[in-house]
Amino acid sequence: MSSKSSADIPDIVIGRLPLYLRSLRHLQDDRRRVTSSHELGERLEISSAQIRKDLSHFGGFGKQGTGYQVEFLIDRLEDVLHVNKEWLVAVVGAGNLGSAISHYRGFQDRGFRIAHLFDIHPAKIGMRLGGFVVLALDCMQATIRKDGVKIAMLAVPAQNAQTVADQLVAAGIKAILNYAPININVPPNVQIQYIDPVAHLQRMTYYLGD
Amino acid sequence: MSSKSSADIPDIVIGRLPLYLRSLRHLQDDRRRVTSSHELGERLEISSAQIRKDLSHFGGFGKQGTGYQVEFLIDRLEDVLHVNKEWLVAVVGAGNLGSAISHYRGFQDRGFRIAHLFDIHPAKIGMRLGGFVVLALDCMQATIRKDGVKIAMLAVPAQNAQTVADQLVAAGIKAILNYAPININVPPNVQIQYIDPVAHLQRMTYYLGD
Numbered sequence: 001m002s003s004k005s006s007a008d009i010p011d012i013v014i015g016r017l018p019l020y021l022r023s024l025r026h027l028q029d030d031r032r033r034v035t036s037s038h039e040l041g042e043r044l045e046i047s048s049a050q051i052r053k054d055l056s057h058f059g060g061f062g063k064q065g066t067g068y069q070v071e072f073l074i075d076r077l078e079d080v081l082h083v084n085k086e087w088l089v090a091v092v093g094a095g096n097l098g099s100a101i102s103h104y105r106g107f108q109d110r111g112f113r114i115a116h117l118f119d120i121h122p123a124k125i126g127m128r129l130g131g132f133v134v135l136a137l138d139c140m141q142a143t144i145r146k147d148g149v150k151i152a153m154l155a156v157p158a159q160n161a162q163t164v165a166d167q168l169v170a171a172g173i174k175a176i177l178n179y180a181p182i183n184i185n186v187p188p189n190v191q192i193q194y195i196d197p198v199a200h201l202q203r204m205t206y207y208l209g210d
Numbered sequence: 211m212s213s214k215s216s217a218d219i220p221d222i223v224i225g226r227l228p229l230y231l232r233s234l235r236h237l238q239d240d241r242r243r244v245t246s247s248h249e250l251g252e253r254l255e256i257s258s259a260q261i262r263k264d265l266s267h268f269g270g271f272g273k274q275g276t277g278y279q280v281e282f283l284i285d286r287l288e289d290v291l292h293v294n295k296e297w298l299v300a301v302v303g304a305g306n307l308g309s310a311i312s313h314y315r316g317f318q319d320r321g322f323r324i325a326h327l328f329d330i331h332p333a334k335i336g337m338r339l340g341g342f343v344v345l346a347l348d349c350m351q352a353t354i355r356k357d358g359v360k361i362a363m364l365a366v367p368a369q370n371a372q373t374v375a376d377q378l379v380a381a382g383i384k385a386i387l388n389y390a391p392i393n394i395n396v397p398p399n400v401q402i403q404y405i406d407p408v409a410h411l412q413r414m415t416y417y418l419g420d
Contacts, residue, residue: 014416018409022391043393082415089411096340100310101407106391110408111415130306150418151411175414177407181232181316183253191414197311197387197405198320199228201299201361204385204401205292205321206224208360 013054019044020051021077025110027070036067083111090144090173092164093155094119094127094134097179101153102130112151116143120160137164141171150174158182223264229254230261231287235320237280246277293321300354300383302374303365304329304337304344307389311363312340322361326353330370347374351381360384368392 023043027035037048037055044051055061058080061073078084089112091101102117117132118140119125127134135143144152152173156164161180168176175191178184181199186192233253237245247258247265254261265271268290271283288294299322301311312327327342328350329335337344345353354362362383366374371390378386385401388394391409396402 011413015409015413017416018406018412019393021412022406022409023393026392045393080416081412082418082420083412085420087411087415087418096310096313100306103306104407106408107411110412112408112411151414153407174418175411177410177414182236183229183233183255191417193410193414195405195407195410196228196232197314197363198316198322199225199232200387200403200405201297201317201322201385202228202231202291202293202320203221203225204361204387204403205297206227206290207401208292208297208384210292210295 009057024070024074033070034067035070086113087151088115088149090116090149090152092118094124098155099129102132144171152176154178219267234280234284244277245280296323297361298325298359300326300359300362302328304334308365309339312342354381362386364388
């Protein structure tokens with residue numbers, strides 16, 4: 001089975017792989033063993049041709065006409081996305097959002113484990129939240145370096161986001177999921193993704209009209 | 211100033227408009243009056259040519275060489291996205307996530323106001339959360355109809371998401387922002403967008419390697 005280097009594959013294709021993986025896991029939960037690009041396409045509202053094309057970047061996942069083996073495809077996609085292991089994640093910001101993130105149980109079985117929760121407010125440090133003790137921002141860099149954490153979720157106010165991101169990058173973080181509604185500059189070798197619910201809402205109101 | 215109908219403009223272009231608007235609002239907060247596609251491009255890591263092309267779909271926003279008037283462009287984008295008014299939003303699910311959403315102060319000044327917070331658990335109904343009284347799911351449809359709410363945020367467990375979405379659509383909801391990590395089927399005239407932090411994390415681990 002051939003596979004290409006990441007430079008060959010458009011990022012938009014990579015962005016769809018987690019959606020395929022998520023749907024396949026739901027099929028597996030329903031004890032389904034075989035699926036098709038047609039079925040995945042219906043569930044995800046993506047054309048079956050697009051799905052076949054996307055998956056073909058990573059080699060042959062199924063034989064023409066026989067569909068995809070659910071478990072095999074899950075294993076392969078987990079390999080491709082490097083979530084066949086558990087990544088440690090640091091959460092910065094223990095406000096309402098950081099608290100919700102810490103309580104969310106959906107990370108573990110999809111490749112991620114929250115390892116630390118940091119906050120700058122003295123009143124919060126030492127508190128228990130979602131099974132974590134809130135640590136001081138002062139010890140963030142040392143803790144991240146010590147444990148080799150590569151991924152961080154940023155749940156701090158917009159005005160602090162760039163400063164904290166710079167500290168995270170300096171400590172060795174290679175991927176940041178930013179919940180603050182502001183764009184952040186990171187070096188080219190650091191990944192950044194954004195969660196901004198308002199941007200999604202505004203994308204929809206475009207279609208709703210006046 | 212000409213403008214095209216929504217059918218003409220690719221959805222991926224529409225998806226970038228909220229990011230432009232967000233960056234322009236930050237420039238405005240910094241009391242900046244003029245900007246350029248180059249500056250916006252640097253902030254957003256989108257090419258200036260792409261930005262000019264995207265904006266040209268909606269008519270001319272600036273003169274060649276003189277840049278964009280920040281306030282004028284904000285007004286026009288708010289018109290295009292229909293966020294020059296305030297949309298009421300219903301939040302379903304008053305767990306940790308629904309609670310964080312209810313406390314989030316970033317909706318108001320970007321076109322949205324949370325109007326209702328619903329939950330199915332008797333113990334939560336009547337509780338105060340982020341300034342809202344939690345209402346029973348039983349009265350969700352009637353309340354949404356009465357107030358003409360068109361937008362909902364779904365913060366319920368994955369296994370309940372489709373059922374609640376069906377109820378929302380039946381009550382007249384036209385746009386759903388789904389936080390449950392599962393794809394949902396809605397009629398073609400209903401917009402749906404997803405917030406799935408794990409999908410973003412997995413998209414980044416692809417590039418992090420083993």
